[in-house]
Amino acid sequence: MDGTPTVSKLNNIKIGKTVSEMISNDDADELDAVRTYNDAIKLAYEVTDEGSVDLLTKILKMEEGHVDWVEIQRAQIEQMGTENYLANQSESQAS
């Protein structure tokens, strides 16, 4: 491969000031990743590149797991409130 990677066109990183903002930004990024990998898998099918389809499908499943994780965090924050959510996170990190 003679190409040069283009790293100047990376997506902006949005972090957020509050936990809810962080979770929302992460959710948007994970959903964007799922869309991007689905598009890449579609293209790999079109050019009959089965190796790329297999690899991209594995990565897609990981990204779908990240979307699930974000939804769980969002539900926990809604149900227990941010303060209790953070206390719960701290407790699980300490043990």
Ligand SMILES: [Fe+2]
């Ligand atoms: Fe992810």
